[in-house]
Amino acid sequence: MLDIKFIRENPGLVRLGLRNKNAADVVDKVLELDEQRRSIIAKVEDLKAKRNQVSSQIPMMKKTGQDTTTVFAEMKRVGDEIAMLDGQLRTIESELEDILRYTPNLAHSSVPVGSSAEQNVEVRKWLPDGFAFENDFKILDHVELGKKLSIMDFDRGTKISGSGFPLYIGKGATLERALINFMLDYHLHNHNYSEVFPPVLVNKESMMGTGQLPKMEEDMYSIEKDGLYPVPTAEVPITNIHRDEILAEKDLPIKYAGYTPCFRREAGSYGKEYKGLLRVHQFNKVEMVKFSKPENSYNELELLVNDAEDILKALNVPYRILLLCTGDLSFSAAKCYDIETWSPAEKKWLEASSCSNFEAFQARRANIRFRREETKKPEFVHTLNGSGLATSRLMVSILENYQTPEGKIIVPKVLQKYTGFEVIG
RNA sequence: GGAAAGGUGGCAGAGCGGUUGAAUGCGGCAGUCUCGAAAACUGUUGUACCGGUUACGGUAUCGGGGGUUCGAAUCCCCCCCUUUCCGCCA
Numbered sequence: 001m002l003d004i005k006f007i008r009e010n011p012g013l014v015r016l017g018l019r020n021k022n023a024a025d026v027v028d029k030v031l032e033l034d035e036q037r038r039s040i041i042a043k044v045e046d047l048k049a050k051r052n053q054v055s056s057q058i059p060m061m062k063k064t065g066q067d068t069t070t071v072f073a074e075m076k077r078v079g080d081e082i083a084m085l086d087g088q089l090r091t092i093e094s095e096l097e098d099i100l101r102y103t104p105n106l107a108h109s110s111v112p113v114g115s116s117a118e119q120n121v122e123v124r125k126w127l128p129d130g131f132a133f134e135n136d137f138k139i140l141d142h143v144e145l146g147k148k149l150s151i152m153d154f155d156r157g158t159k160i161s162g163s164g165f166p167l168y169i170g171k172g173a174t175l176e177r178a179l180i181n182f183m184l185d186y187h188l189h190n191h192n193y194s195e196v197f198p199p200v201l202v203n204k205e206s207m208m209g210t211g212q213l214p215k216m217e218e219d220m221y222s223i224e225k226d227g228l229y230p231v232p233t234a235e236v237p238i239t240n241i242h243r244d245e246i247l248a249e250k251d252l253p254i255k256y257a258g259y260t261p262c263f264r265r266e267a268g269s270y271g272k273e274y275k276g277l278l279r280v281h282q283f284n285k286v287e288m289v290k291f292s293k294p295e296n297s298y299n300e301l302e303l304l305v306n307d308a309e310d311i312l313k314a315l316n317v318p319y320r321i322l323l324l325c326t327g328d329l330s331f332s333a334a335k336c337y338d339i340e341t342w343s344p345a346e347k348k349w350l351e352a353s354s355c356s357n358f359e360a361f362q363a364r365r366a367n368i369r370f371r372r373e374e375t376k377k378p379e380f381v382h383t384l385n386g387s388g389l390a391t392s393r394l395m396v397s398i399l400e401n402y403q404t405p406e407g408k409i410i411v412p413k414v415l416q417k418y419t420g421f422e423v424i425g
Numbered sequence: 426g427g428a429a430a431g432g433u434g435g436c437a438g439a440g441c442g443g444u445u446g447a448a449u450g451c452g453g454c455a456g457u458c459u460c461g462a463a464a465a466c467u468g469u470u471g472u473a474c475c476g477g478u479u480a481c482g483g484u485a486u487c488g489g490g491g492g493u494u495c496g497a498a499u500c501c502c503c504c505c506c507u508u509u510c511c512g513c514c515a
Binding site: 038041042044046048049052054056057058059060062068071072073074075076246376378 | 496
């Protein structure tokens with residue numbers, strides 16, 4: 001949620017920022033409602049002050065036997081007027097809140113302006129020693145490998161649940177589990193994150209807090225009977241750990257890493273990158289979440305990206321970093337880097353991680369603050385998160401990059417102690 | 426699924442129609458004392474919003490929403506949540 005005071009004081013900036021994010025210009029409407037709101041508040045609070053003042057004298061009047069009928073009649077009128085104005089105020093405030101809840105965050109000034117993914121900027125690229133984009137043998141794609149080696153069964157996954165629900169079998173299942181454990185351990189031991197294992201069904205307030213609701217409702221699974229949502233990312237439960245809390249400045253930054261399965265309806269995206277693991281309704285992801293002081297959050301973002309990159313370097317998987325342009329940024333993000341790993345079969349880069357700074361956008365929605373020692377006042381924290389990483393896309397890159405001309409898979413060195421085997425096939 | 430109890434400030438815990446933002450205790454902060462610390466004593470200590478350059482003034486807030494009333498933490502209605510017991514169960 002954007003800060004209403006900021007909009008009031010910087011309408012031009014906000015207007016430009018919304019346009020850069022391909023969002024509707026709500027500035028005039030917001031300012032108008034804000035104006036009305038404040039004018040009613042002034043009136044109604046005046047009346048309430050009067051009522052309180054008179055009320056406090058009534059016990060004394062009764063004690064001294066004064067007649068209260070005129071006062072009561074007068075206060076009755078005041079009460080009615082208050083009720084009327086309060087009603088108007090409620091209507092205006094809910095309209096204002098509705099607009100603000102549907103309004104995206106603004107991009108940071110360091111984000112390149114652009115309307116679509118075309119304008120994203122490649123920041124850097126990392127390739128393993130001896131890596132080549134062209135191979136001297138026929139590369140099988142991950143679906144073919146999965147079938148040939150009996151490590152993934154998409155048909156049976158479809159039988160069980162529907163398309164987009166992958167079934168890992170045998171060494172494929174072990175490899176998936178090894179990846180999750182490796183990544184979590186790595187972040188805990190080398191990057192100093194605290195481990196969390198959160199609930200994967202969350203309530204509406206949590207989904208509102210991180211910004212998935214109300215706008216992205218169509219992309220979320222929901223369990224209507226119980227008012228719960230399967231999480232689309234661990235970002236939701238982990239960020240909401242501190243909803244409605246005031247954190248101590250000395251505890252910041254707080255860094256959590258956790259694994260959850262992720263559930264996404266992917267409404268309207270059928271036919272696009274649908275093959276195998278490329279776009280699925282359920283996948284596994286290790287997520288990193290940070291709560292930071294505002295002045296440090298952009299530095300923390302760079303560190304977050306490095307933390308995700310370290311995993312890929314350890315796995316020896318080729319990747320590149322993209323800085324997303326304003327038009328490609330997600331609803332809640334102020335700045336975001338995508339990490340893409342190379343798929344030799346698809347001959348393209350696949351998004352395996354997204355590392356974002358949300359500044360105070362989520363904190364304001366979820367009411368997550370910290371008390372600054374110097375001022376003693378609560379302030380909103382900045383929240384950040386990044387995949388570290390999603391296994392589905394990563395699995396594609398690992399299988400395809402580690403395949404041998406005989407169609408076997410060499411297990412990446414760092415995973416071997418987790419899998420207990422070195423080769424698949 | 427059945428039964429009961431309960432949701433009050435950072436925490437514990439009073440209040441059950443009228444100067445109650447809310448007793449008391451703990452905690453936090455500041456001061457006195459001390460070479461320093463502890464103890465003791467004294468003071469202070471929520472948040473949000475509105476107005477004001479500041480000082481400050483005002484409003485709201487006792488799980489959420491609605492109602493009764495001149496006036497609600499206190500009375501009435503609806504909802505949510507938590508705890509305990511019984512049943513079921515990984």
